[in-house]
């Protein structure tokens with residue numbers, strides 16, 4: 485049972501925030517830091533999906549996996565690092581990183597940040613009014629300036645015969661399971677699918693990854709999915725592309741599940757993870773009381789203000805607006821929305837909403853960074869080659885084999901990886917960068933600065949990477965471009 489600390493407080497606030505995930509916390513914090521009173525309402529755990537069933541537990545499961553893989557590629561360590569992972573220790577490490585699914589620390593942080601907190605299920609009840617069901621009681625809150633819906637997303641399950649009765653895993657079970665299923669089927673080759681297939685395979689499950697398309701990580705550069713599929717296969721997972729699941733059965737409650745494929749083939753597994761995307765948590769937050777459709781993603785402008793709501797008091801920030809379903813991007817939007825809410829509360833009418841302005845979440849469309857924590861890691865920012873071409877840019881695609889970089893060779897024996905930069909030929913700046921290979925995640929911010937800063941390639945030539953680091957790939961990419 486989560487802690488029950490909450491603020492009796494007043495009932496009228498400058499800003500009311502629905503949902504205390506990373507996004508909601510940051511909206512409230514920004515608003516408060518800019519002089520507004522703020523209250524946040526949370527129905528489950530303060531910290532949201534990210535802290536308890538997403539980023540934190542998944543990365544805590546994956547870190548030992550990638551550390552062991554790296555160590556096995558270092559001469560002198562191969563033997564020592566070849567033992568199986570200590571499953572109990574890895575799961576305990578994961579449990580510690582989720583604070584054992586207790587949010588006392590995060591509730592304390594709200595308090596220290598001067599943000600009032602109400603635990604309960606919130607829903608809109610007409611303009612600027614929020615009703616919170618707090619157990620047996622209801623509490624009514626009123627906002628002077630803004631209400632921010634930051635209720636996030638949940639796993640989306642396909643409508644398949646037998647699926648609900650078969651009790652499939654979603655990302656929640658995949659990140660919080662207390663034992664290793666001997667056989668695990670993973671459906672979906674997106675980020676959740678590949679990360680969880682990597683983690684549970686390394687922890688000992690026999691993993692079958694079922695993908696209906698032609699490859700893994702379809703939203704990224706094709707070589708990313710290819711290298712991750714190759715590594716998963718080498719690790720002993722079965723990666724099957726071009727297959728669709730048509731039904732799932734679990735005849736005995738404690739027995740195995742059977743996954744039926746479109747060709748009639750059946751696969752038996754102890755657990756079946758559906759990693760098939762997300763749905764907005766907006767079905768029961770009272771959208772209908774303000775003229776919006778329940779269960780839909782909130783359509784917002786670049787200040788994260790919801791379109792089509794009279795007087796512009798409603799904001800939708802984080803996963804719920806479907807702009808970029810990532811914690812860091814939700815927190816970025818929260819900083820932008822918080823600044824816009826405060827400016828509007830002060831009566832400012834000419835907000836700085838131009839490209840890269842203080843009140844515009846420009847990076848959401850131009851420079852979203854993402855790291856997939858598989859072995860090898862995938863790190864990307866901005867547009868892929870296909871996206872840049874589709875957007876009508878005149879581009880040049882520059883590739884380099886990361887294995888040929890001295891720092892990569894030192895990092896790991898037989899280092900395998902690849903880098904790509906997409907150059908906007910008209911402006912000679914970068915539109916996107918992708919790295920695939922061990923440890924490239926920590927390289928990504930250099931690319932994010934280059935893309936978001938629209939750093940001219942002539943100036944990047946003067947950004948000298950230290951020798952012998954993996955970052956020397958920058959020099960190789962620029963040399964390849966210049967010829």
Ligand SMILES: Cc1cc2nc3c(=O)[nH]c(=O)nc-3n(C[C@H](O)[C@H](O)[C@H](O)COP(=O)(O)OP(=O)(O)OC[C@H]3O[C@@H](n4cnc5c(N)ncnc54)[C@H](O)[C@@H]3O)c2cc1C
Nearest residue numbers: 503505506507527532533538539606636802803809810811
């Ligand atoms: C397995 C997995 C791994 C991930 N790993 C990463 C990663 O490594 N890096 C990364 O950047 N992103 C990652 N993500 C994505 C990341 O988790 C989300 O983008 C992030 O959690 C979104 O934050 P949010 O605050 O918008 O929503 P959430 O974190 O979903 O928080 C929303 C909060 O609102 C509450 N809420 C909902 N309805 C109500 C209501 N009616 N009243 C009161 N409270 C309500 C919920 O209980 C929840 O606490 C991962 C996602 C998954 C599924």
Ligand SMILES: NC(=O)c1ccc[n+]([C@@H]2O[C@H](COP(=O)([O-])OP(=O)(O)OC[C@H]3O[C@@H](n4cnc5c(N)ncnc54)[C@H](O)[C@@H]3O)[C@@H](O)[C@H]2O)c1
Nearest residue numbers: 642672673674675676677696759760761762809855856857
């Ligand atoms: N490291 C990270 O940054 C990280 C990690 C995990 C999740 N996330 C975020 O969480 C979000 C959700 O991740 P996700 O992997 O669930 O979604 P996703 O949209 O990335 O991938 C879902 C995949 O499932 C496939 N799919 C959908 N329906 C299917 C069906 N019926 N049968 C088979 N395949 C089907 C889709 O084609 C898609 O490739 C993503 O937006 C991601 O950015 C980020």
